[in-house]
Amino acid sequence: xxxxxxxxxxxxxxxxFPEESFLRGVAQNPDLxxxxxxxxxxxxxxxxxxxxxxxxxxxxxxxxxxxxxxCQLNIPLVIGSAGGSGAxxxxxxEVDIVRQIAREEGLSFKLAVISxxxxxxxxxxxxKAGNIEKLGPAPVVTEEDIRVSTHxxxxxxxxxxxxxxxxxxxxxxCGRCYDPAxxxxxxxxxxxxxxxxxxxxxxxxxxxxxxxxxxxxDCIMGYLxxxxxxxxxxxxxxKCTPTSVSAHTLYEKSxxxxxxxxxxxxxxxDCVFTAESDRRxxxxxxxxxxxxxxxxxxxxxxxxxxxxxxxxxxxxxIFIGQVDNILENLKKRTAENLSADFDYELDFIVYGKxxxxxxxxxxxQITSHEIGIVIDAVADTQEHxxxxxxxxxxxxxxxxxxxxxxxxxxxAFPFSPSDIKVGPIYVFSVYALLRSQDPASLFARTYELVGxxxx
Amino acid sequence: xxxxxxxxxNVIRSKNAGPYELTLDVLLRDxxxxxxxxxxxxxxxxxxxxxxxxxxxxVLSIVYFPNARAIKATIVRPLPSGAxxxxxxxxxxxxxxxxxxxxEL
Numbered sequence: 001x002x003x004x005x006x007x008x009x010x011x012x013x014x015x016x017f018p019e020e021s022f023l024r025g026v027a028q029n030p031d032l033x034x035x036x037x038x039x040x041x042x043x044x045x046x047x048x049x050x051x052x053x054x055x056x057x058x059x060x061x062x063x064x065x066x067x068x069x070x071c072q073l074n075i076p077l078v079i080g081s082a083g084g085s086g087a088x089x090x091x092x093x094e095v096d097i098v099r100q101i102a103r104e105e106g107l108s109f110k111l112a113v114i115s116x117x118x119x120x121x122x123x124x125x126x127x128k129a130g131n132i133e134k135l136g137p138a139p140v141v142t143e144e145d146i147r148v149s150t151h152x153x154x155x156x157x158x159x160x161x162x163x164x165x166x167x168x169x170x171x172x173x174c175g176r177c178y179d180p181a182x183x184x185x186x187x188x189x190x191x192x193x194x195x196x197x198x199x200x201x202x203x204x205x206x207x208x209x210x211x212x213x214x215x216x217x218d219c220i221m222g223y224l225x226x227x228x229x230x231x232x233x234x235x236x237x238x239k240c241t242p243t244s245v246s247a248h249t250l251y252e253k254s255x256x257x258x259x260x261x262x263x264x265x266x267x268x269x270d271c272v273f274t275a276e277s278d279r280r281x282x283x284x285x286x287x288x289x290x291x292x293x294x295x296x297x298x299x300x301x302x303x304x305x306x307x308x309x310x311x312x313x314x315x316x317x318i319f320i321g322q323v324d325n326i327l328e329n330l331k332k333r334t335a336e337n338l339s340a341d342f343d344y345e346l347d348f349i350v351y352g353k354x355x356x357x358x359x360x361x362x363x364x365q366i367t368s369h370e371i372g373i374v375i376d377a378v379a380d381t382q383e384h385x386x387x388x389x390x391x392x393x394x395x396x397x398x399x400x401x402x403x404x405x406x407x408x409x410x411x412a413f414p415f416s417p418s419d420i421k422v423g424p425i426y427v428f429s430v431y432a433l434l435r436s437q438d439p440a441s442l443f444a445r446t447y448e449l450v451g452x453x454x455x
Numbered sequence: 456x457x458x459x460x461x462x463x464x465n466v467i468r469s470k471n472a473g474p475y476e477l478t479l480d481v482l483l484r485d486x487x488x489x490x491x492x493x494x495x496x497x498x499x500x501x502x503x504x505x506x507x508x509x510x511x512x513x514v515l516s517i518v519y520f521p522n523a524r525a526i527k528a529t530i531v532r533p534l535p536s537g538a539x540x541x542x543x544x545x546x547x548x549x550x551x552x553x554x555x556x557x558x559e560l
Contacts, residue, residue: 040474042544042545043536044474136473137531243523247482250480250525250527254515255516347540354542357542357543357551358534358540360509360552362507378539426537428535431475
């Protein structure tokens with residue numbers, strides 16, 4: 001079996017990579033360029049609002065370099081989780097960028113666009129049919145959760161990507177996608193071992209993070225063979241060691257031996273990581289354990305109102321000594337002063353006390369000479385959120401606490417205006433598994449000949 | 456002998472494992488200490504529950520991973536990433552209680 005080489009330029013399309021590293025990879029004649037673009041890490045806002053968390057100019061720069069090389073080498077380019085969250089609106093921006101680059105550079109290829117977004121009626125049917133399952137500590141999904149979500153996507157596995165390749169696509173832009181699938185699908189389609197392909201994809205999707213020094217925005221190459229694979233970073237100053245590569249398996253995962261994904265889990269209990277050279281690591285022994293009925297992970301978000309915040313500080317030891325009481329009373333005073341006929345939530349984040357860890361903070365004492373306070377107001381409309389923030393802020397500014405001697409004002413505001421309208425905010429509303437005997441059928445594919453009909 | 460975790464570890468970190476879980480990684484400097492810690496069961500569900508002041512059932516798993524000399528603990532996030540009142544969307548600054556964790560060996 002010929003070695004299958006995969007070039008992974010960067011951790012997320014739009015995070016950038018050194019062109020020099022990339023060209024070093026191109027010189028090794030890769031069989032595939034693949035890149036992931038997604039994560040739920042930046043929180044619910046981006047899926048909920050449909051706004052990508054990557055910048056269009058930065059995405060275009062990365063995409064142009066990858067497209068040029070894929071066309072020149074006549075190899076596939078697969079992009080997973082377009083626009084970060086992988087809903088149709090994110091996908092559309094990425095596809096627009098691809099068309100724009102092709103037009104500007106005179107490139108032509110068959111493009112596949114694979115949607116990962118779900119119609120709500122279809123999902124409600126799936127829920128009623130008992131095909132949606134609770135996942136870990138996330139709440140059980142209800143019909144209401146589905147109906148109120150702005151976008152619901154599923155992480156596609158390898159199947160839709162393999163079908164797009166069967167249909168002759170060279171460039172494949174996927175909606176929400178299991179990170180390793182973009183790297184593994186082309187190899188599995190050619191008969192390479194599923195477990196090794198997925199495990200290699202799992203390492204490559206974060207680019208050179210598994211190297212030392214690690215980087216999520218520098219290139220790495222994967223070399224897949226019949227019974228093992230190797231990884232090696234493309235920048236000469238980085239190297240992969242058995243420890244750096246095996247340690248990467250821990251990252252953002254709850255268990256380093258068992259990695260669940262669409263259709264089953266990778267079992268890495270018997271994996272062996274050995275040094276092939278002082279900068280290349282060889283991996284073998286990965287296993288894939290399929291599920292009886294394949295599953296894909298659903299992710300959905302809904303709007304949770306609008307937010308207005310105010311950032312301020314305090315440097316008074318008498319105030320700091322009673323800050324808990326003051327803020328507790330302030331909630332009551334704000335309610336009295338506002339007489340709101342709408343629901344709202346008011347929260348104070350106190351930096352210097354437990355602003356970072358909240359309920360998990362083991363140290364309850366303030367040892368700092370100053371504290372930072374973020375007044376966080378959320379209500380059904382922006383106007384209402386701003387009203388809550390405004391009343392809380394002015395009440396706190398002049399609040400007369402016991403023993404107060406600084407009678408001109410309790411807060412230092414770094415900015416004017418003091419209150420910041422954050423706009424609509426979102427929360428995760430659907431996080432669950434969807435079971436399907438035919439996972440490829442869940443993800444609609446469309447094709448387009450890019451650049452061939454332009455004069 | 457008394458040890459402080461930061462003195463024997465190369466990496467102590469926290470990160471989201473999805474929006475509903477938080478995972479804590481401790482990567483030790485040498486194999487000998489890793490084996491000692493594992494044999495003495497120094498970091499277990501109760502240790503993590505005590506350090507983070509959460510019920511032991513909210514500690515979902517503790518895994519010792521010799522390949523990377525790593526101990527991994529996964530806990531339920533008190534609030535999902537991005538929820539009202541939540542403090543750390545990426546979950547990347549929840550490691551501190553482990554840094555100065557002291558134990559006898």
